[in-house]
Amino acid sequence: MKKRFFVVLMVLMMGFSLFAAGCGQNAPEAPKQQASGDEQADKDQGQDKKALKAAMATDVGGVHDQSFNQSAWEGLQRAEKELGVEANYIESQQEADYGPNLETLYDAGNDLIWGVGYMMAGAIKEAAEKNPDQNYAIIDFAYGDESPENVVGVVFKAEQSSFLVGYIAGKMTKTGKIGFVGGKRGFIIDAFEYGFRAGVKYADKDAEVAIQYADSFTDAAKGKAIANQMYQNGADIVFHAAGGVGLGVIESAKENEKQVIGVDRDQNSLAPDHVITSAMKRVDNGMYNTVKAMAEDKLPVGETVVYGLAEGGVDIAPTSDKHVPAEILDEIATLKQEIIDGKITVPFNEETFNEFKAE
Amino acid sequence: MNKRKRLLSHSFGITVISILMGFIVGAIILHRTGYNPFEAYGIMARGVFEKPKYLVQTIINSTPLILTGLSVVFAFRTGLFNIGAEGQFIIGALTAAWVGYFLKLPPVIHVVVVFFAAAIAAALWGGIAGFFKAKLGINEVITTIMLNWIAFYTQNYFVTLESFKKPDSEASYAIQNTASIVILEGWKKSQAGREWLKNHPIWRDVLKTDFNWGFLIAILIAILIWYILNKTTLGYELRAVGFNRFAAEYGGISVKKSIVASMMIAGALAGAAGALHVMGVSHKVSTLATMEGYGFDGIAVSLIAGSSPIGCILAGLLFSGLKYGGSKIQYTMNAPPEIISIIIGVIVLFIAMPRLIDAIPKAVAKIMPFVSRRRGEKHVG
Numbered sequence: 001m002k003k004r005f006f007v008v009l010m011v012l013m014m015g016f017s018l019f020a021a022g023c024g025q026n027a028p029e030a031p032k033q034q035a036s037g038d039e040q041a042d043k044d045q046g047q048d049k050k051a052l053k054a055a056m057a058t059d060v061g062g063v064h065d066q067s068f069n070q071s072a073w074e075g076l077q078r079a080e081k082e083l084g085v086e087a088n089y090i091e092s093q094q095e096a097d098y099g100p101n102l103e104t105l106y107d108a109g110n111d112l113i114w115g116v117g118y119m120m121a122g123a124i125k126e127a128a129e130k131n132p133d134q135n136y137a138i139i140d141f142a143y144g145d146e147s148p149e150n151v152v153g154v155v156f157k158a159e160q161s162s163f164l165v166g167y168i169a170g171k172m173t174k175t176g177k178i179g180f181v182g183g184k185r186g187f188i189i190d191a192f193e194y195g196f197r198a199g200v201k202y203a204d205k206d207a208e209v210a211i212q213y214a215d216s217f218t219d220a221a222k223g224k225a226i227a228n229q230m231y232q233n234g235a236d237i238v239f240h241a242a243g244g245v246g247l248g249v250i251e252s253a254k255e256n257e258k259q260v261i262g263v264d265r266d267q268n269s270l271a272p273d274h275v276i277t278s279a280m281k282r283v284d285n286g287m288y289n290t291v292k293a294m295a296e297d298k299l300p301v302g303e304t305v306v307y308g309l310a311e312g313g314v315d316i317a318p319t320s321d322k323h324v325p326a327e328i329l330d331e332i333a334t335l336k337q338e339i340i341d342g343k344i345t346v347p348f349n350e351e352t353f354n355e356f357k358a359e
Numbered sequence: 360m361n362k363r364k365r366l367l368s369h370s371f372g373i374t375v376i377s378i379l380m381g382f383i384v385g386a387i388i389l390h391r392t393g394y395n396p397f398e399a400y401g402i403m404a405r406g407v408f409e410k411p412k413y414l415v416q417t418i419i420n421s422t423p424l425i426l427t428g429l430s431v432v433f434a435f436r437t438g439l440f441n442i443g444a445e446g447q448f449i450i451g452a453l454t455a456a457w458v459g460y461f462l463k464l465p466p467v468i469h470v471v472v473v474f475f476a477a478a479i480a481a482a483l484w485g486g487i488a489g490f491f492k493a494k495l496g497i498n499e500v501i502t503t504i505m506l507n508w509i510a511f512y513t514q515n516y517f518v519t520l521e522s523f524k525k526p527d528s529e530a531s532y533a534i535q536n537t538a539s540i541v542i543l544e545g546w547k548k549s550q551a552g553r554e555w556l557k558n559h560p561i562w563r564d565v566l567k568t569d570f571n572w573g574f575l576i577a578i579l580i581a582i583l584i585w586y587i588l589n590k591t592t593l594g595y596e597l598r599a600v601g602f603n604r605f606a607a608e609y610g611g612i613s614v615k616k617s618i619v620a621s622m623m624i625a626g627a628l629a630g631a632a633g634a635l636h637v638m639g640v641s642h643k644v645s646t647l648a649t650m651e652g653y654g655f656d657g658i659a660v661s662l663i664a665g666s667s668p669i670g671c672i673l674a675g676l677l678f679s680g681l682k683y684g685g686s687k688i689q690y691t692m693n694a695p696p697e698i699i700s701i702i703i704g705v706i707v708l709f710i711a712m713p714r715l716i717d718a719i720p721k722a723v724a725k726i727m728p729f730v731s732r733r734r735g736e737k738h739v740g
Contacts (some may be wrong), residue, residue, distance in 0.1 A: 055690070060648060090690040094651050096640050097686065099569065100416050104687060107410075119529055119645075130567050184646070187527050215515070218648050 054079065054291050055088040056114035057101045061217075062091050067243050067264045068283060072116045072139060075287030082288075083295050098123035106131055112294050114139065114287065118188060124151060135301055137290055139283055140188060142304040153304035154286040158188070159195025159348040160339055161279040161314035162241070164332055165261045166199020168277055168320070169237045170207050171328050172259070179230035181223060181249050182213040183242035187349070189213075192241035192263070192279070194353040195346050201357065202344075210235060214245045223248030231256040237276070239263070250275060259323070266317035277324055278317035285312055310340045370665045373716050377709035378663075378677070385702040394694045402691050403684030412564040417680045419640065422573040423448070425675035426632035427657025429584050430485075430625045432666050434499075436588055437621035438601035443488055443503025444629040445654025446510035447481040449647075451633025453514045454480040456644040459534030459637065460523070469537040470638060477634035478627040484510065485626020486619055493615035499622065507654070511647055518646045530645040540572045540638045571639030578672060580631065585668040587624075597621050629654060659707050678703065 056076060058069040073089055080087040088108075090101045098120055105113045106127070113136050115124040121141040128136045128148040137152040147153060169178050180196055182189045193211065200207050210230055214222045223245035227238050231252065238253065239261040240246035246263060253260035253274040262268065262278030286307050293299050307313020321329060338344045347353040386396035407417050427444040434441035441447075455477040464472060488502040518524055518531050525532050536545065546552040547566045556563040588594040599607040600617040608614050632653060637644065660678050664670030685699030709716060 088690060088693075090686065091696060093682075093686075093696075095645055096420075096636070096651075099640075100420075100683065101686065103412075103416075103567065104406075104690060108690065118527075121528070122530075184529070186529070216648065 051084055051086050052112075052291075052295055053086040053088070053108070053110045054112040054114065054294070055090065055105045055108065055110045056116055056287070057098065057105060057120065058089060058091050059098075059115075059117040059119045060092050060095065061117075061243075063089055065244070066247070068139075069116050071265055071281075071283040072114070072287050075284030076114075076291065078284065079288050079291040083292060085291055085295065095119075099126065102127040102136075106134055111135065112137060112291065112299070116283075135294070135299060139286060144304070147302050147304065149302045151302065152290055152300055154290060155304060155306055156281045156283070156286065156313050157191070157306060157308035157346070157348070158241075158279065158281055158314060159191040159198075159346045160309045161281065161316060162192045162195030162239070163199035163202070163339070163344075163346040164316050164335060165239060165277050165279045166196040166201075167203045167332065167335060168199075168316070168324055168328060169196075169239060169261060170200040170203025171331075172276070172324065173204070173207055173237055175234045175236045176204070176207050177233065177235040178207055178209050179227065179235040179238035180209055180211045181226050181230075181238060181240040181242050181245065182211070183217040183245055184215055185213055189241050190350070191348040192239075194349055196239055196241075196279075198347050198353060198356050214242050216245055217243035219245055220248035220251070224252045227252035227260075228256065231258045237261065239279070241279070262317065266319055268317060268319040268322070272322075275319075276322075277320040280315050280317055282307070282313050282315065308339075309336055370713070373713045374663060374665055374710060376716050377706045380709045381702040381704075381706035384705045385698050388701060389694060389698060392695070394688075394692060398692060399688045399694055399698070402688050403681070406684040406687035407680045410564060411561055412568055413683070415565050415568050415570050417676065417683050418574050419569055419571065420683055421675040421679035422571075422577045422639065423632040423636045423653045424656050424660050424678050425574075425577045425581060425671050426635070427629050427654050428660030428664055428671040428675055429581055429657075429668055430628035430632070430654075431657050431661035432664060432668060432671060433584060433588070433628060434621055434625040435661060435666055436601045437597040437617060438604065439489075439492070439618065439621055439625070440500050441485070441488075441503060441622065441625045441629075442500050442658070443485060443506050443654070444625070444632075444657045445650055445652070446503065446507035447485050447626040447629035448633040448636075448651075448654045448657075449507075449510040449514050450484045450626075451477040451481040451630025452637045452641075452644050453510075453517055453633070454630070455538075455634040455637040456531050456534060456642075457517070457523070459538035459642075460532050462538075463535060464537060466537045469535065470540055473534070473538045473638060474631065474634050477637075478630045481630020481633065482623040482627035485629070486623040489619040489622025492622070493618045507650065511650060514644055515646045518644060525643075528645075530643045533642040534637065538638055539642065540576075540635065542566070542570045542572065569640045571635075573635035573639040576631075576635060577675075580628065581668045581672050584628070588668065593620070629657070632657075659703055662707050662710050665710075 054076060056072055061069050063069050063073050076087040079085045090104060092098055092101055102113060102123055113134065115136065115138045117139060118141040121138060124136050124138045125143065125148060128151045132150060135150050137154060139154050142153045142155050143151065178200055180193055182193055197209050200209050210233065212226050214226060216222060223240065223242060227249040230238055237259045238249055240249040241263050250260050250267065250271050254271045259276050260274050262275045264281050265278065266280060267278045268275045309315065316332065335344065339346060347356040389396040389399050407413055427448055430444045430447065431441050455473050458473045458476045462469065462472065484506065488499045488506060491497040491502050492499045523531050543566060547556065556566065588598060596612045597617050597620065599610065599612055600614050604614050656678060660671060660674045663674035663677065681699050681703060685696050688694045689696040
């Protein structure tokens with residue numbers, strides 16, 4: 001028995017060493033690339049200062065989630081290309097990974113550590129308190145007065161872009177019925193919902209908006225079921241703010257030959273004939289601008305930076321002109337200016353929405 | 360005796376070879392996808408052993424895995440497949456968060472109350488599957504899988520309750536400090552603690568993690584389970600049912616009672632994992648988008664452990680080391696962290712087919728005489 005075991009072990013060892021010899025030759029390619037990246041960065045800065053390092057920890061969605069985390073990573077990659085910053089990311093598999101992952105990024109000597117998504121708010125705050133000399137940033141969360149001195153909050157006025165797409169929906173609906181599919185209730189999705197409803201009301205006082213939540217950000221089948229129901233009840237345009245659930249909503253629009261409005265990124269490519277516009281939330285711009293501020297030594301630590309229409313943080317999708325008539329887009333341009341000038345204050349929760357309705 | 364010893368070393372040998380195979384297959388895949396496997400494994404090893412705090416983190420992460428592994432092992436010894444460790448873990452965690460937040464008790468007592476409340480709740484949860492199996496003959500694999508989802512949505516429901524959910528978050532309120540099992544938690548956040556730690560960087564590093572008593576408790580439980588299985592009447596009965604339920608029944612053992620008891624104890628173990636996780640690491644429960652996988656990882660841990668309670672400790676540590684170290688290869692060299700899942704999958708695969716490994720020396724023995732052109736020679740060296 002014992003002998004047999006050794007024979008197996010020997011065979012394995014032999015196999016392994018053969019293979020090891022094979023791969024010894026073409027190994028060190030990756031570091032080379034990195035080195036040239038460093039050189040590039042040095043050239044860009046015109047001095048031999050060490051390249052800044054920024055890294056992000058994703059939430060459990062992972063970096064290729066077609067939405068939020070992916071957009072964030074695109075922002076960091078752009079910073080890598082244009083600012084010569086060294087960018088990297090780490091994915092979280094479980095919620096319990098947030099803390100250890102942030103610690104891994106801390107050990108790697110990053111100059112700025114990002115938490116992507118408000119789910120990570122607690123972990124970022126804890127890490128910031130443990131490592132007071134390290135700068136952190138978080139997307140979609142404002143700590144307000146409780147903000148640690150070394151954290152930048154980046155939030156988006158999603159209600160503004162939702163208002164604009166709501167206006168488009170209100171103008172374009174033929175049945176006078178519009179749907180809204182939310183992910184999970186909370187202050188983030190509230191901004192989408194009430195901004196959208198306000199936009200619809202602003203365009204057409206009599207249009208109805210049916211609202212339903214999927215209680216999930218991932219369940220595409222549920223999104224499809226909800227949207228099917230809405231379309232059957234006479235809605236002809238549905239807006240979703242529900243992450244992965246929205247993929248089901250778009251699928252439903254395709255099958256029912258109805259129109260749908262995308263979210264976060266320009267989702268027209270998912271269904272070119274049915275996605276009429278998207279309420280874009282430029283997480284990538286938020287990431288990029290913050291890293292840029294760091295490169296210029298102007299990192300607004302301890303503060304919350306708000307990205308709205310004026311700052312290019314939110315907008316409607318550039319492909320909107322494919323489906324939306326030009327005269328509506330002209331009106332949108334005017335509305336944008338009015339929002340930027342403060343003539344229209346877009347509601348972002350129930351309270352402000354009721355005030356808005358009263359006006 | 361001699362035979363048993365041989366059997367043991369045989370299964371241990373298979374485990375070692377399977378682990379090796381896992382690493383080799385992982386290395387081949389890494390190599391094929393353009394990463395240097397030695398660099399990757401080096402980073403993983405350093406990611407676990409380089410600093411005391413990494414080791415501590417590995418130990419922390421292993422705690423729930425050891426216990427869910429034990430849960431699966433325990434049921435398996437009675438001939439039951441507990442696929443429901445995941446759901447039992449969730450029920451344990453939810454109960455722990457609930458009792459830990461709403462009850463207000465003095466320090467140590469609170470921990471004990473939370474622990475037993477969670478274990479009992481999860482025991483009842485596991486007992487449901489045992490009851491259905493014993494009374495109605497419904498396969499426990501099916502019921503436990505369904506109970507997983509019921510537990511999943513139960514937790515998601517409770518986290519939406521106004522009195523329990525922390526506003527502007529996806530999680531419950533944190534448990535009271537009295538229910539925390541994090542070592543020196545109060546002190547390390549105090550002024551004096553911070554001052555002292557500033558001058559002792561190693562301790563500062565170690566205590567930066569959620570270092571908690573959970574691992575110690577898990578080891579004690581593993582020893583207890585070993586004792587119950589091997590040294591008590593209950594354990595004897597349960598194992599007898601696992602070997603041959605008809606023979607056990609003939610021998611006067613109540614099979615039905617044993618099935619329910621086994622599932623309840625398995626449930627309690629997974630629930631204990633959930634409780635220690637909440638009291639030691641997360642301090643709260645969140646709405647779940649997908650299963651977190653502590654229970655499913657427990658199945659793999661139990662396989663690697665060869666259904667031995669003490670083996671669960673080692674397998675849990677291996678598993679947690681792989682996962683924790685593996686998270687660093689993605690960051691450092693952009694290699695896909697899924698490689699870890701592949702390694703673990705291959706390990707489990709090979710452990711699940713011991714006859715394949717047995718067949719390797721036979722195949723070698725067959726080829727060898729052909730290679731050396733000397734008929735009749737069976738062994739090399």
